[in-house]
Amino acid sequence: MYRTGVTSSLVAERGISYQSSPSERWIEVLVNCPGREAELEKTDKLFTYRLPADLEVKPGDILSVPFGAKLVGAIAIRLLSALPDNLASTKIRDVEDVLQKDFFRDSYWALLERIAEYYYTPLIQVIRVALPPGLLRQSQRRIRLLGSPKSEFLSPSASSILLLLQAQSAGDYSFVHIQRHVKGAYRGLQELLRRGLVESYLEPPRSARPKLQKAAILIGSPGDRDLTTRQQEILEVLRRRGG
The missing domain is CATH 1.10.10 (Arc Repressor Mutant, subunit A)
Structure with a gap:
């Protein structure tokens, strides 16, 4: 695992020397760590992980990754074909597993990128808004x-x-x-x-069901109907409260 900034949607930047290995692949992810959500949202940082040889991952997949001493949920943001020189490959940890493939379909992913480009907004912020609340945590x-x-x-x-x-x-x-x-x-x-x-x-987390309560609504005048004392009291309460 290694933290990187989100300043561009490009995989590599000109003028920077990159490490490259045909046997290694890397992915930048947005992580969810319980207790640190507010901190991570403010920093707009992605974290870099190594992809095991037998694991196929693409942007939009939901992953399980080690973060500190925990395994946390993460969403794959972009693949890297090489690492900048300032990132030591020996310090980068492996993705644990793919929890769900194609959570963001290719067409939806392209839409998020267009929104980020149109509004001059970091892609990571657009993705945060697009994610259902509490998805990775719950x-x-x-x-x-x-x-x-x-x-x-x-x-x-x-x-x-x-x-x-x-x-x-x-x-x-x-x-x-x-x-x-x-x-x-x-x-x-x-x-x-x-x-x-x-x-x-x-x-996905189940949405809370609304609590239902019985209610009585006054829809007309009782006229000459024979009502009990209790029924008359109920009608009087409804009239006082506007029906």
Whole structure:
């Protein structure tokens, strides 16, 4: 992990010498760290991570990255083909995993870039506004069953995850639940994802439901109807309060 400023939407700048390695790739991300949201929003900084060789990432994906001693949610902003000389590759940490691919579709991503360019606003600020409130902090990573293997050999952890999902009617569990029940769940999940047997997605936080209360509205005059004392009291209260 390494922090960089967001001053341009370009991958590289002229006049700066860059390190380059055909075997290494890097990504700049917007992170969410509980307890430091206000600080990170003020600095408008991106953080640089190394992409593992077997991990495919593109801008708009939701990632899991190490941040200090924690694993936090992040959104991929832009790929780097090389690092500036002032960034030591040995200090950059690896992206942990992709939580959801294509959260921002290509067309929507292009729209955000046009908005940033039109209003002369840093892209990072436009992205912050476009993100649903609390998405990275409150969303839940879930795993959904897509199919069953056909005479395929699976590792014990992958087989355990598959059996767990198959035993559930919807074939859908949170990754936290899977980790509690399967040893080595991360490696097993990666195996199932590579084989296309499951998918990983991010479930947005559920919006709070409004609290409903019963209400009485006065819609007419009772006339000569025979009403109880209690009913007359209720009508009188409604009349005093404008119906």
